[in-house]
Amino acid sequence: xxxxxxxxxxxxxxxxxxxxxxxxxxxxxxxxxxxxxxxxxxxxxxxxxxxxxxxxxxxxxxxxxxxxxxxxxxxxxxxxxxxxxxxxxxxxxxxxxxxxxxxxxxxxxxxxxxxxxxxxxxxxxxxxxxxxxxxxxxxxxxxxxxxxxxxxxxxxxxxxxxxxxxxxxxxxxxxxxxxxxxxxxxxxxxxxxxxxxxxxxxxxxxxx
Amino acid sequence: xxxxxxxxxxxxxxxxxxxxxxxxxxxxxxxxxxxxxxxxxxxxxxxxxxxxxxxxxxxxxxxxxxxxxxxxxxxxxxxxxxxxxxxxxxxxxxxxxxxxxxxxxxxxxxxxxxxxxxxxxxxxxxxxxxxxxxxxxxxxxxxxxxxxxxxxxxxxxxxxxxxxxxxxxxxxxxxxxxxxxxxxxxxxxxxxxxxxxxxxxxxxxxxx
Numbered sequence: 001x002x003x004x005x006x007x008x009x010x011x012x013x014x015x016x017x018x019x020x021x022x023x024x025x026x027x028x029x030x031x032x033x034x035x036x037x038x039x040x041x042x043x044x045x046x047x048x049x050x051x052x053x054x055x056x057x058x059x060x061x062x063x064x065x066x067x068x069x070x071x072x073x074x075x076x077x078x079x080x081x082x083x084x085x086x087x088x089x090x091x092x093x094x095x096x097x098x099x100x101x102x103x104x105x106x107x108x109x110x111x112x113x114x115x116x117x118x119x120x121x122x123x124x125x126x127x128x129x130x131x132x133x134x135x136x137x138x139x140x141x142x143x144x145x146x147x148x149x150x151x152x153x154x155x156x157x158x159x160x161x162x163x164x165x166x167x168x169x170x171x172x173x174x175x176x177x178x179x180x181x182x183x184x185x186x187x188x189x190x191x192x193x194x195x196x197x198x199x200x201x202x203x204x205x206x207x208x
Numbered sequence: 209x210x211x212x213x214x215x216x217x218x219x220x221x222x223x224x225x226x227x228x229x230x231x232x233x234x235x236x237x238x239x240x241x242x243x244x245x246x247x248x249x250x251x252x253x254x255x256x257x258x259x260x261x262x263x264x265x266x267x268x269x270x271x272x273x274x275x276x277x278x279x280x281x282x283x284x285x286x287x288x289x290x291x292x293x294x295x296x297x298x299x300x301x302x303x304x305x306x307x308x309x310x311x312x313x314x315x316x317x318x319x320x321x322x323x324x325x326x327x328x329x330x331x332x333x334x335x336x337x338x339x340x341x342x343x344x345x346x347x348x349x350x351x352x353x354x355x356x357x358x359x360x361x362x363x364x365x366x367x368x369x370x371x372x373x374x375x376x377x378x379x380x381x382x383x384x385x386x387x388x389x390x391x392x393x394x395x396x397x398x399x400x401x402x403x404x405x406x407x408x409x410x411x412x413x414x415x416x
Contacts, residue, residue: 004409004413005215006215006406007213007214007215009405009406009409010402010406012405012409013399013401013402013405013406014402017386018386021386038386075409075412075413076405076408076409076412077405077408077409077411077412077413078405078408082404082407082408082411084404090303091299091300091302091303091306092299092300092303094299095298095299095300095303096400098299099400099401100361101384101399101400101401102400102401102404104401105401105404105405106408107401107404107408145408145411146404146407146408146411153308169410169411169414170407170408170410170411171407172403172404172407176309178225178226178229178246184414186407186410186411186414188403188406188407190398190403191221191309192304192307192309192310193221193307193309193310193312193313193315194218194221194222195380195396195398196290196292196310196313196315196354196380197217197220197221197284197285197286197313198214198217198218198221198396199354199378199379199380199394199396200284200285200286200290200314200315200353200354200378201212201217201220201283201284201285202377202378202394203285203290203353203354203377203378203394204283204284204285205212205283205285206377206392206394
């Protein structure tokens with residue numbers, strides 16, 4: 001398969017949500033026009049995105065909602081369970097551990113870790129916060145797929161290294177700063193300041 | 209100015225952070241190769257991104273770090289103060305209200321609101337959580353630029369409508385679901401499940 005841009009993957013997630021809405025409404029077919037309109041993109045972009053994954057739909061007949069939804073879910077690796085560990089039991093980690101949107105997608109939080117004795121032993125919605133020093137031995141047993149890193153800015157790289165050593169191949173990071181991961185490990189960073197910069201850009205260039 | 213894709217704006221934020229790092233290290237010039245390497249993109253993409261905003265750099269001499277940084281900051285609308293209100297004093301709202309990365313970029317939290325009597329009146333790092341019913345009158349006085357919406361999934365559209373009526377033109381939303389804003393208002397949604405889907409995609413298609 002060709003290398004797929006992150007922006008394409010993100011649009012697939014958006015198309016999927018609209019297809020789920022159509023399914024709930026009992027609608028069986030859709031078009032690239034309709035998908036585009038509900039996803040903030042163009043019909044040409046929809047067709048291009050879907051073409052990466054082989055041929056979908058029939059000219060003039062549109063796409064089968066069921067077939068396309070099933071295909072996108074498989075492309076996104078959904079329809080199975082992914083074991084997620086959260087490192088950092090602060091506010092963001094806590095918000096994520098109880099986020100209802102995860103379990104419905106098959107993302108199952110199997111462990112929450114912190115180094116702060118004040119936090120270790122606390123219970124969050126059924127998750128016991130564990131000492132991060134037991135992370136490696138837990139990981140050897142649990143074999144988590146994804147680690148969420150939600151710690152303050154200090155020593156983030158050493159935590160990333162710890163996650164990589166534990167054999168985890170995907171990291172969602174909320175800490176700022178540039179981080180290194182070896183080839184074969186995917187690191188995605190959510191940077192809240194960058195999200196706001198997208199808005200200050202829009203506000204600044206609105207009338208330009 | 210041509211319409212700039214969200215992905216371009218995001219890369220500008222990444223270039224800016226690297227240019228700041230170079231400034232801190234006292235380095236005066238850089239190249240599209242170097243910018244690309246540190247931003248996870250290609251030199252051609254860097255040149256294309258920067259070309260949207262007029263000509264930068266001299267062939268063979270590279271870019272002046274100072275000049276490029278200054279220009280990108282202005283493009284992103286930084287270098288001024290943006291007033292931010294947070295609606296929803298739950299875990300995510302709380303994490304954001306105390307996020308240090310905001311103030312350094314000029315994003316200043318001027319108000320935090322909730323409808324829950326248990327939360328109203330609480331103090332977070334200097335911010336008093338106020339009753340959301342006073343939001344409109346506060347907004348008329350404070351004139352916030354950006355609203356962060358961090359509430360549970362119910363009634364999100366009505367809160368969006370409230371923000372829009374208050375004259376705010378930019379919204380960063382953490383709630384799931386499709387939302388409508390009028391033309392002239394920018395809505396950005398951060399969806400944590402979609403971030404994880406980017407990782408399940410990577411894990412699934414790694415060896416394909």
